[in-house]
Amino acid sequence: xxxxxxxxxxxxxxxxxxxxxxxxxxxxxxxxxxxxxxxxxxxxxxxxxxxxxxxxxxxxxxxxxxxxxxxxxxxxxxxxxxxxxxxxxxxxxxxxxxxxxxxxxxxxxxxxxxxxxxxxxxxxxxxxxxxxxxxxxxxxxxxxxxxxxxxxxxxxxxxxxxxxxxxxxxxxxxxxxxxxxxxxxxxxxxxxxxxxxxxxxxxxxxxxxxxxxxxxxxxxxxxxxxxxxxxxxxxxxxxxxxxxxxxxxxxxxxxxxxxxxxxxxxxxxxxxxxxxxxxxxxxxxxxxxxxxxxxxxxxxxxxxxxxxxxxxxxxxxxxxxxxxxxxxxxxxxxxxxxxxxxxxxxxxxxxxxxxxxxxxxxxxxxxxxxxxxxxxxxxxxxxxxxxxxxxxxxxxxxxxxxxxxxxxxxxxxxx
Amino acid sequence: xxxxxxxxxxxxxxxxxxxxxxxxxxxxxxxxxxxxxxxxxxxxxxxxxxxxxxxxxxxxxxxxxxxxxxxxxxxxxxxxxxxxxxxxxxxxxxxxxxxxxxxxxxxxxxxxxxxxxxxxxxxxxxxxxxxxxxxxxxxxxxxxxxxxxxxxxxxxxxxxxxxxxxxxxxxxxxxxxxxxxxxxxxxxxxxxxxxxxxxxxxxxxxxxxxxxxxxxxxxxxxxxxxxxxxxxxxxxxxxxxxxxxxxxxxxxxxxxxxxxxxxxxxxxxxxxxxxxxxxxxxxxxxxxxxxxxxxxxxxxxxxxxxxxxxxxxxxxxxxxxxxxxxxxxxxxx
Numbered sequence: 001x002x003x004x005x006x007x008x009x010x011x012x013x014x015x016x017x018x019x020x021x022x023x024x025x026x027x028x029x030x031x032x033x034x035x036x037x038x039x040x041x042x043x044x045x046x047x048x049x050x051x052x053x054x055x056x057x058x059x060x061x062x063x064x065x066x067x068x069x070x071x072x073x074x075x076x077x078x079x080x081x082x083x084x085x086x087x088x089x090x091x092x093x094x095x096x097x098x099x100x101x102x103x104x105x106x107x108x109x110x111x112x113x114x115x116x117x118x119x120x121x122x123x124x125x126x127x128x129x130x131x132x133x134x135x136x137x138x139x140x141x142x143x144x145x146x147x148x149x150x151x152x153x154x155x156x157x158x159x160x161x162x163x164x165x166x167x168x169x170x171x172x173x174x175x176x177x178x179x180x181x182x183x184x185x186x187x188x189x190x191x192x193x194x195x196x197x198x199x200x201x202x203x204x205x206x207x208x209x210x211x212x213x214x215x216x217x218x219x220x221x222x223x224x225x226x227x228x229x230x231x232x233x234x235x236x237x238x239x240x241x242x243x244x245x246x247x248x249x250x251x252x253x254x255x256x257x258x259x260x261x262x263x264x265x266x267x268x269x270x271x272x273x274x275x276x277x278x279x280x281x282x283x284x285x286x287x288x289x290x291x292x293x294x295x296x297x298x299x300x301x302x303x304x305x306x307x308x309x310x311x312x313x314x315x316x317x318x319x320x321x322x323x324x325x326x327x328x329x330x331x332x333x334x335x336x337x338x339x340x341x342x343x344x345x346x347x348x349x350x351x352x353x354x355x356x357x358x359x360x361x362x363x364x365x366x367x368x369x370x371x372x373x374x375x376x377x378x379x380x381x382x383x384x385x386x387x388x389x390x391x392x393x394x395x396x397x398x399x400x401x402x403x404x405x406x407x408x409x410x411x412x413x414x415x
Numbered sequence: 416x417x418x419x420x421x422x423x424x425x426x427x428x429x430x431x432x433x434x435x436x437x438x439x440x441x442x443x444x445x446x447x448x449x450x451x452x453x454x455x456x457x458x459x460x461x462x463x464x465x466x467x468x469x470x471x472x473x474x475x476x477x478x479x480x481x482x483x484x485x486x487x488x489x490x491x492x493x494x495x496x497x498x499x500x501x502x503x504x505x506x507x508x509x510x511x512x513x514x515x516x517x518x519x520x521x522x523x524x525x526x527x528x529x530x531x532x533x534x535x536x537x538x539x540x541x542x543x544x545x546x547x548x549x550x551x552x553x554x555x556x557x558x559x560x561x562x563x564x565x566x567x568x569x570x571x572x573x574x575x576x577x578x579x580x581x582x583x584x585x586x587x588x589x590x591x592x593x594x595x596x597x598x599x600x601x602x603x604x605x606x607x608x609x610x611x612x613x614x615x616x617x618x619x620x621x622x623x624x625x626x627x628x629x630x631x632x633x634x635x636x637x638x639x640x641x642x643x644x645x646x647x648x649x650x651x652x653x654x655x656x657x658x659x660x661x662x663x664x665x666x667x668x669x670x671x672x673x674x675x676x677x678x679x680x681x682x683x684x685x686x687x688x689x690x691x692x693x694x695x696x697x698x699x700x701x702x703x704x705x706x707x708x709x710x711x712x713x714x715x716x717x718x719x720x721x722x723x724x725x726x727x728x729x730x731x732x733x734x735x736x737x738x739x740x741x742x743x744x745x746x747x748x
Contacts, residue, residue, distance in 0.1 A: 073667070077687035191580075193666040254557060254580035264558070383689045386668040394672030397581045405672075 035064040036321050037090035040308075043069040044259075045282055049341040056337055057328045063321050072096060073193050073386075083108040088313030091322035092329075094140070097128035097374070098381025100311045104129070104136025109311040112138055115323045116330040125347045128374060129309060137311035138330045141344035143276040145199045145304045145375075146366050147293035148187070149265075150272055155290070160271075165296040166208075166236065173240060173251045176271045184253055187240075188270035189396060191255030194389020195377070200274045201237065201392060202304050202376045207294040208232045211302030211371035218379050224410040225403075233395075233402055236294075241399040255396055276306065280359045281343030289359055293366065303367055306375040307347050380414065387412035455703070462696035471693070479697045484673065484681055493582040494673045497681045498701075504590055504654040504677070511594045513646055516601025521635070523602075524609055533602060540599035548663025551592040555579050562588070579665065582674035589675050593660055597653065601646045608642030609635070648713040655706050658683065678702050 042050050047069060054065050070078075072095055079095070082088055083103060103109055116138040118126055129137045155162070158181045163169040176186040190196030205213050209232045216222035222229065240251040253270065259282075265273040266283050273279070280286045293301070310329060312322040328334050332350035339346050342357045345364070353361060377385045388409055395405045465471045479485055480498075487496040495503065519536065523529035539547070554560045555578030567575035578584040612635065620630045658679035661669060667684055669676025678698055686695035 077667070077683070080690055081687065194668075254577035256557070256577065383684065386666070386684070386688065387673075390666070390668040390671060390673055393580065393670070394582065394674075397671050408672075 033064075034317065035066040036092070036318050036325060037066050037068065038092045038325070039068045039070050039075070039090040040094040040310075041069065041072050046278065046343075049281060049343070050338070052341075053329075053334050053337050056334065057325055060328070061321075061324060063324065065325075071193075072099075079103070083313070083315075086315055088315040088317075090313070091316040091318050092310055092312055092325050094308055094310045095137075096378040096381060097137070097307075097309045098379055100129055100137040100309055101131060102381065104134070104311065105131050108314055109136040110314050110316070110319065110323065111136065112312065112323065112326055115327050117327075120330055120332070120348045120350070122347055122349060125307065128379065129311075137309050138326050139307040139309055139347040140329050141335050141338050142305050142307035142347050143278050143343065144345060144363060144367065145203060145274075145276045145306065146363055147203065147291050148272040148274050149279055149289060149291050151266070151268075151288050152290045153288050154181075154268060154271065162290075162292045163295045166294075167296075169295055170239070170246045173246055177247045177249075177251070182269060182271050184270055185249065185251055186247065186270065187252045187272045187274070188261050188265050189252045189255045190258030190261050190273070190275060191393070192258050193386075194255075194393055195385075196258045196275065197255060197392040197396060198377050198385075198388055199276065199304065199375075201233075202373075203274065203294060204237045205229070205232055205376075206302035206304065206371075206373055207297030208236050210298035211300070211373055214302055214304075214373050214376055218374070218376055220413060224406045224413070230402070230406060233406070238395075238399045238402055241396060250399075252396065255393055277345065277360065277363050278343040280357070280363070281341060286342060286357070286359050291363060291366065300369050300371055302371040302373040304375055305345070305372045306378060382414055384412045384414060458696045458699050458703075461693055462700045464693055466691060466693050475693050475697045479694050479701075484676065485678075485698075493586055494669070494676060497669075497676045497678045497698075500586065500669075500676060501655060501657065501678050501705075503586070504657060505651055507587075507590050508594060508597070508654055509647065509650050511591070512597045512650060513601050513643070515594060515598045516603075516646065517605050517639075519598070519602045520605035520609055521631075523606070533599075533606065536602055537599035539596040540603075542596065544596065544659040545663045547593070547596045548660040551589060551660070552579060552664045554592060555584070555588050580671060582671050585665065585670050585674045589661060589664055592664075596660070597650065600649065604642055604646050605639065608639050611642075612638045644713060644716060648709055651709045652706055655702060655709070 038054065040047075040050065047067070051067060054067060058064055068090065075093070075095060076099065078089070079093070079099075080103075083106075100109055104111075111134045113133060113135045116126070116135060118135065121139060125139045126135055126137075129135055129139070154160075158176075158179060160172060160175065161168075163172050173186045176182060189200075202214060205217070209228060213222065213229065213232070217224065217229070239245045240247070243249050256264070258275070261270075261273065262275070262279060262282050264270060280289055283289055293303070310326065312319065312326055316322045330348060332346070332348050335344075335346040335348050336351045336355045338344045339351060339360065340355050340357070342360060345356075345360065353364070356364065377388050380388075391405045391408045391412075394401060394408075462475055463471055463473075465474070483489070483496060485496045485498050487494055488499070494500070519533075523532055526532070542550075554562050557563050557575075557577035557580075560578070562578060563575045566572075574584070576584065578588040616634050616638070617630060620634050625633065656679055657677050661675050661677050661680055662683075664670070665675050667680065667688060669680055679702065682695050682698035682702065685691045685698060
């Protein structure tokens, strides 16, 4: 009997609650339009310099946006699950070219062939995103990784000269260490999840192995364990890493968080820092910053140019507006605004040299006569990147382990 | 109500009892079947198939266990591989956190204001492990970290380095560092365990002239056996499913050269970075198997009551549980 009463009571109260909610609840408000969601890797000062571009888009089109910072390393593992559920966390997402192409060919990225104008771009800028007539993304501005950055005032104060040969480079490192002009090693090694070390290695390969070495590795026609690749490591990079060869300890610091490393290097804790050209937008005053490529390499040597690629997921909730933003990011108006703040180089034509800050104009001058290369580990992509980075960390920890490191990197190459 | 009516009510109520039990049991059972049993069976099945869908037998197990990421004994230097790393965590972290917790519990037993000290130590336990991993990364930083600085001040320059940049210091740094995060657990459980031992035993030992060490060895330690079993089991389970602390302190590849890589991280990489759910299922099955081994051992020792002194263990565990409940409430408050 008690059970029957309880059940009846439950039924009555449920029905009463339902009716009360139905009749007494306020009218449903008109659905608000969600802003266009953009996911990019930039935070801090880099983000501050990107937002004016999105604001220009908003003012021009009236489309509001929401910018979310997420590391590409995290998105590598998150996005496939979103795609499996046929959903996307944003309407436009910045990711490496290998990712965009891989998932584009699987139907997860919208074809932007009719949206981004290939003729606007520098020749070949969209090649990493193309599959036949389809273009699965667009290229925003890019950055080069031209060499070792230093402060002109620091070099002048200690009478250091920019070397023109490898022997001169070794002598410079030795001199910096002997002088005690810095409290630490001459070069600071950037880290995070490991990509700054891969940039260093790519520069050594492109300089002393020549641009074809990078291209052949990316094309999988040259193994990491080949004699030529091994020799570039052994005769140049490993010499500077090994204690007692060029420097008494190592010429390189232990890998440190790359962005805090910028501040440490800039205030004089270290003399040299290998980083991409975005560093010019991270220091003040950037009129004091200079860059020197590794000297005495193969002629012509190569320089890595890494564009920031974006794509529009097939499942974007505002697909058409996202395509409008994609077209805008591939316009000279957007890229000109971005390059003026420093640290960026346009991938589209039509951006005048006068738009660049002086420091970036000097970088552009350094590129003359060099072969432009795409980022090696971004191009190979997949799980190779993670292994590549941690193996380079292992090389920094123990340079005598070169053979094992190269073997492990080669083993991680996709078939 | 008449006696007849009372009897009828009782009869109705008792005849409903079994159905009520079933009704209340059904929602939880349905949820468990869909959210635990079904995925577990699917994972097990997945581990026996190739990504193409073809039956693989034990091929996936062979390739995962034969992979140097899992077991690397080529030159017996770090990295040892995920499986050995997990066992290293158990071999080093378990005794360290267990005995440190026990020592602290014994030391703080008769100290005024001990609960405040215990609360501070327990903070490590309530800190999310992902935050713990980030804190460890900063603790081991060459410039700002307290650990390298301390060794520098002691004149041990070999350890005044960036701990996360070298395989040896990374792996052992994380193991030692996580003792701080976990020791609060063993401290609290041992503190509760100590309250279950009757004072008479200690007084009798004292009257018989037993030294402090003898009292500990002959009275405290044996009577803390059920507590120790609980601490050991829970700690091993934590060490087996270790993920967040390593992920936050290093990267998805387990840091420099994969030195601190563990099974759960390897499973994450296989599934969500390589998209190889079959190999991920193999690692998941291995982890579940190892976890089941430990849980079954614990279950047999205490719950079912097999093994020497099982009855005593059960009684002590009940006492421990009764004492721990108010302690838990205090901690929660």
